[in-house]
Amino acid sequence: MTTNQETRLTALLGQNSFIELAARERSRQLLDAGSGRELVGPFERLSSPWLAQQGVVTQADDGVVVTKGSFNGQSCVVLAIEGAFQGGSLGEVGGAKIAGALELAALDNRNGIPTMAIIVFETGGVRLQEANLGLAAIAEIHSAIVDLRRCQPVIGIVAGTVGCFGGMSIAAALCSYFIVTREARLGLNGPAVIEQEAGIAEYDSRDRSFIWSITGGEQRALSGLVDVLAEDDVQQIRSHVAQLLARGVPRMHRSEQTARFISALDAADAATQATPGMARAIYAQGAQ
């Protein structure tokens, strides 16, 4: 074993993996030590009324954990989706937890309390067993992010291994700042759906290296579509959050940079099938 490999191994062994943590623990560790308090927790037994009707096993927190506490002393709410329950899909209850908490954070700001929000995405998007109520909740989440981000940065994280897709990828793109790891994937349509709709030649859902080359965290960072590519380490992710928070509310959010993205897409060669390199190239101009 060479010295380089030894150094790498020591670093890896010293890391405290964020990916391996469940949603509740992720939230607790992001917040200041001991400050986290779960709201509408599992003992409220607010599980999905719709899954039960379909004979699908429910979970007492519906797969979303709301934790209020402080981040470096500032009032903060962490909304973490549990990817291990129903693929992190958003139904009525889980969606209402996220939207409702963001609405209260915005209200705090209007009342002079500068509450910020961190959203930990691990989700395939709408829970299809609750289809239209999931979609409605996601629209309400979009609205609440846009409202809150006028006052305080809304920081998104997708660590993996589920990734972030569907309507929740739109929510991710509305965040003020976004952190990914190499294990993360971020895209609108899940690979199986694209293959179903467009064919295997367009998108081979079983080709993992291809999927990561298009939607993986590193590619998204190199294309400037997210802000930070982080190591899978709790402390490093926490310090990235602190640095992003210190930047304050962006003068113009990425999703508001209409002129820049329209001119980049105008310059893209739409007749040729996209490659990871083309995506990096078209957005290299004007990237921050």
Place this chain on the structure above:
Amino acid sequence: MNSARQAEISRGARWFGALAGPALAGYPASLLVADGALGTRPVRWIAVVPDAHNRFERARHGEVGLIEGWHLARAVQEVVAADAGKPARTAIIAIVDVASQAYGRREEAYGIHLALAAAAGAYAAARLAGHPVVALIVGKAMSGAFLAHGYQAGRIVAFDDPEVMVHAMGKASAARITLRSVEALTALAETIPPMAYDIKNFAALGLLSATLNVADPDQPQPADLDLVGQALQDMLASMDAEAEHDLSTRLGSPLRQASQRVRELLRLQWSQTVTE
């Protein structure tokens, strides 16, 4: 207009033409934008329509793709910028007939999620800035396409018609993802209101402000234009009377009790101090 020609023009385009008139130049062919008025109220009309020559081949049938998302954002941002510092707020009416978002490799590679966020974010920001925004669903309002174009409106109105449909995913894909057959999925939709595709079930969820019975949803008639125009004006007036520009009017249905209960508990627990 002969019937062959009609077949090429989408419902959304026909209603846009009848309500808004000629589209402004300067937008992609898949995006129709016009400035007009409802009564005395200035209005910007916006529709996404099929463009057989779309540069992006996966967005040639009326899908909301990369170009559509960003230009929707632009069309809405222009209204907000033009009214900044003025007391009056131009209304925005999204005519919705969108079968889906665009599914493709280019779309994912170039960040279609961000393009749709741009559109959804622009509509939400306009509403929060006091622009009354109405979505008029004349055809399909599906999934990400609807999130980008219409779902941020303060009021949603829809034609009461079998062709009108709101859902999170097309049936074939939804069946594949949930490991069910299309038949099983259709059967479930009969008893589980949020899984249904039709507008009556969508209305039962409390997400619609009105359903409109037009004589011919495929061919706007003068009486229908009056009906739709009046309904839209009523929506604008009701929003002008509100202090908040949020989406809380959607929460009242008995089928959304859980959405209300979660918010109620969050409010109660939000400011409590730790009692351990």
